[in-house]
Amino acid sequence: MDQKETKYDEIFARSFSRHDQKRFGYTALVVCFIVTCCLCTVFKPYLAPLPAYIGIKETKLLCNTTKPRSDTCMMKGDVRIQGNSSTIFVLSSHVENASWTIKPYARKGDEKAMQSVTNFSIKAIEEQAETMPKCTKMYNEPAIVFSVGGYGGNNFHAFTDVIIPLYATSREFNREVRFLVANKRSQWTTKFQKVLDKLSRYENIDIDNDNQVHCFPSMIVGLNKEDRQELHTDSMNDFIRFLRSSYSLERSTTIKLTNSSIKRPRLLIVSRQKTRAFMNLKDVVGAAQEMGFEVIVTEMNANMTQVSRLVNSCDVMMGVHGAGLTNMVFLPENGVVIQVVPCGKMEWLANTDFGEPSKAMGLKYLEYKISEEESTLIDQYPHNHQVFRDPGSIQRKGWGAFRSIYLDKQNVKLDVAKFKETLSKALELLH
Incomplete structure (x- = not known):
């Protein structure tokens, strides 16, 4: 520190008491905060949205194809889905060039049903790979990919193959989840809109033939169906109460x-x-x-x-x-x-x-x-x-x-x- 800086410090110390110095420091801190907020407000339109998962370094990817009725993949990290190619990319540093194929409909043993279900390719891409598509839409909430194809037009199969497994898969998110629907039929989603609204607060995405690249912090592909039982989940009483709430039914x-x-x-x-x-x-x-x-x-x-x-x-x-x-x-x-x-x-x-x-x-x-x-x-x-x-x-x-x-x-x-x-x-x- 030179003599000029020392002189300024001495003048400052003599001019203000310790209490005044402390108050001055707090005031300066508040002013800096206000200026920063103003700058952020002014330049906000020019800033690109940052995904919530930007700081996640480790990617988690787990696929289970051993269950009798459904295949599922759960992933967390940098997850990108390209609808028009039915491809899901996962940025990974420890799983290189691995791939899976999933038909997200809970009746996998039925070949006739699965014929009309979109086949999604899941690719683990190493970091900085050029093959990773650029995000065009980013989301903070997780996503679930499922199909309403197969026999989904039949009321029995709509419940046992889609609604009940969707409930079992999405309930834990407390509506903070976005549904990506494959083989979408407008009649189907209209019919069960109240159930979908009760499980997700967001608008469904028709993922078939979608030319966007949707980016999520985590994703589940396929619906959980642990056994071969029809119209069944681990807690049917909870599911029934959920339905009564969805349709505001009075009689219990x-x-x-x-x-x-x-x-x-x-x-x-x-x-x-x-x-x-x-x-x-x-x-x-x-x-x-x-x-x-x-x-x-x-x-x-x-x-x-x-x-x-x-x-x-x-x-x-x-x-x-x-x-x-x-x-x-x-x-x-x-x-x-x-x-x-x-x-x-x-x-x-x-x-x-x-x-x-x-x-x-x-x-x-x-x-x-x-x-x-x-x-x-x-x-x-x-x-x-x-x-x-x-x-x-x-x-x-x-x-x-x-x-x-x-x-x-x-x-x-x-x-x-x-x-x-x-x-x-x-x-x-x-x-």
Whole structure:
């Protein structure tokens, strides 16, 4: 320090007390902060947005292709997805030039379903590689990539292959996650928009044929489906409560009947027009009304708000095996599900799709297996035909042959006197 600087320090010390010096220093610090904020405000339009993950040095990349129903890849770091090439790039210093392919739909053992699902390539690129595309859009929140292809247009598969696995995968983010949807159908996203909104606060990205390079701090490709069970997740009770919240459903439990009850329990009959239809529906309705039910008959539609509120207002729901029964997810707790099982040794399929899942949802389950005389197949095939005597031989020909006969060509005409026994059991379960 020279003599001039020493002289200035001495003058400064004599002119101000220690308290004044300290106050002056604080004032200078505040002024510097205000000036800095002003400069940032002025030059903000000229500054490029910085991704939240700019400081992440280590990339985490883990792919699991051993699960029976879904493949998944989880990555964290510099993750970039290019929609028009269905390629995901991960900048990595320890995994060089490795790659995976993932179809993000939770039914990987079904070749027919997976044919219409986009195949995403995941490439681990070494740092500073020229092949890493430049970001055109940056995000602070993580992303989940999934497909609504496959059988997603069917209500049963929409829930078991997409909605439930999406819930299981995204719930931990508490809506701070962005969905990248492959094979997007506007009807599908419109139908389930309330569920999607409850899981993510951000607008969905239609990733197919997208010419942007979207950059994220982390990403999950594929949806978690740990087992082969249908309509199932580890906590079905939580999922059911989530659905009731998504659609603002009022009833949590069914009517509790007593010997002095005045209110009638509501029975919802799921009607079908093309296949597996009730041929004597008026007789079934009349019998149910005589037994004390208020009966509603409807064919399920795509308006999930209307459907959910209707189902939630009922105590018992019945229908022939089919996707319409999936809406039992909206029944109040202790509600009763009656599944009418067509001919064709379909007990296993009926129990797998709706029997066991309904119990996990806190519902009561009843099954009514129709006889040959109650099936319209009796008008198409003689009694001694293999369709009745050996359904296994039809099954061995493949799902297409089985479906063609037992699902697509079969309607039911219930023996009303016999079916009343099942309705009586439903009433007992409501007491």
